[in-house]
Amino acid sequence: MSTIKDVAKSAGVSIATVSRVLNKKGAVSPEAEKAVNRAMRQLDYHPNRMARALVRGKNNTIGVVLPFFNNPFWSEIAQEIERNAKDQGYHVLFSISPGGEKELEQCISYLRASQVCGIIQTFSASQEVWSAIVKNVGVPFVALISDLKGVPSIVSDDTQGGILATRHLIARGCKNLVHISGDLHLIKHADERTFAFVEECKKKNVAYRIYESQPAKLTQEDNAELINRIFYENPQMDGIFASNDIIATQCVSYALSQGFRIPEDIRIVGYDDISVSSQIYPPLTTIRQNYAMLARAAVRAVVDIVHGKEPKPLEIIPVELIERKTT
Amino acid sequence: MSTIKDVAKSAGVSIATVSRVLNKKGAVSPEAEKAVNRAMRQLDYHPNRMARALVRGKNNTIGVVLPFFNNPFWSEIAQEIERNAKDQGYHVLFSISPGGEKELEQCISYLRASQVCGIIQTFSASQEVWSAIVKNVGVPFVALISDLKGVPSIVSDDTQGGILATRHLIARGCKNLVHISGDLHLIKHADERTFAFVEECKKKNVAYRIYESQPAKLTQEDNAELINRIFYENPQMDGIFASNDIIATQCVSYALSQGFRIPEDIRIVGYDDISVSSQIYPPLTTIRQNYAMLARAAVRAVVDIVHGKEPKPLEIIPVELIERKTT
């Protein structure tokens, strides 16, 4: 790997000049610039980001803590963060941890050690863990999806999402609703969906019941068992509001396999609008989270903090009911 | 952010000593070690990875070029690479580019500038682009999923996959097969699936036809159009071998929406075994790619090269037919 010195030598100038053309900063004569550019190309020179980061004290990369990639919801988030960061001239460094206090701390530590100029945290943890971590991150810190006390947070309008879903089900004639909450451990703010659901049911005087898909049991098999139990325990059930599209899809599959007609016998609405939701049959009615806006707001927030601007403490991104064929 | 100097001062030792305990290298008296550790904890010290990388000349991170996160297949790959790298003590730096010569070069450039100790490239590009890039990457370079000439490559046994899928369909009584190839631009090695399909069809004297899902048209809508056309043009068709589970799922949905019974009227087998494949109804018969093995082999290969070992030029990971309910 050639260095700035090599380039300088080859171009017959000093490293300062090379640095100037590299950063387009300071005055450089056209000839010098030409020579430098030629040398850079010829030597296949790539400025060492480590050295740059070291001397500048920062990195123009944003660190992102994500529970995992291999889940449609989180991978949408990852994709959009990446895209938005790039648009703003930032790189992103992902640190994966499905949770656990120790691991989370390691993630943050890794990000800090990597001199990221800000961190986007995408899921919850216990409040104590937070207080400890947030207190001395030392870099701009924002929460996405889950809101954290004392940290600028970006969340979806989950209350609205819950209302939309529930009202829609009721408007379609459902009298006996079941709600399956998602992984509240990861996405604490999602409990707003549940609250809204309950409230709407009460308001409209509709029978309801709530089940929780346990964090530790988020594998397909465990959901299958849960879904099985739900159908068994609720023979009257004519509508399901699932807190994510994966579970919703599994409900659809189960219902179909048991000979239920959708939506005639049972109506199902999901949450998230991941891409498969429109691809399955029947295509899933769901609440769409606006991944692009979510990510953009998060990136924008850390960029703002970096530039000394005070970001909103809480930003709520609208959701949208996407009516398809399961209702 | 406290530095090694702060720690040294606080512990009453020199920075060399701090460095020694940091790296567990060289002799340090127990007292000194205690003091240093205390100081580090107290100052919440995180060694600057940039500085370390700079002086060591490397990073212990592996760079990965990925077309996108928000696709079940690629996100599985990303997840497994991340996991395996971590197991081997490496970090991973993702660089996202859906293709395009310029962008690809930027990705590689970014990775190089970031001093990654090796690069895993996960999709194809034109041979010229490759020759240019590979020639002077300067770091270990391995290809995953797609095989690249002159580069250690890890691929799935796509020939076997094609055979398995086709034979299965024929064994189930299909007489009129259609194959939908995937994005050959991204996954060049996938054409082996098509070759194997053709060969098997010929061998068994089964009518067949091939359609290609065009790269530029990989959105759901375009696929819908393609699938629509396929059904229209092939009224006799009784079996589909799709080169990825997304398209397969869309075929299932389309067939169902048109009143076909699956598998009685039409049998469908996909490719990849992404997680939704088992969650839809009917659950999809498919060829499972072994993400974990794929990723492990790739990570292992770059680690090997880093350590001076010569890796196999081509590693072929077995695939598996997963029989579910669409056949």
Add this chain to the structure above:
DNA sequence: ATGAAAGCGCTAACAC
């Protein structure tokens, strides 16, 4: 066992 000092590749004053 420990410290002083050189230097990794680069940027940013500061001189000329």
Add this chain to the structure above:
DNA sequence: GTGTTAGCGCTTTCAT
């Protein structure tokens, strides 16, 4: 317009 130089935070000889 250009070069010299002092670090950025760390590792690593080399003395002691």
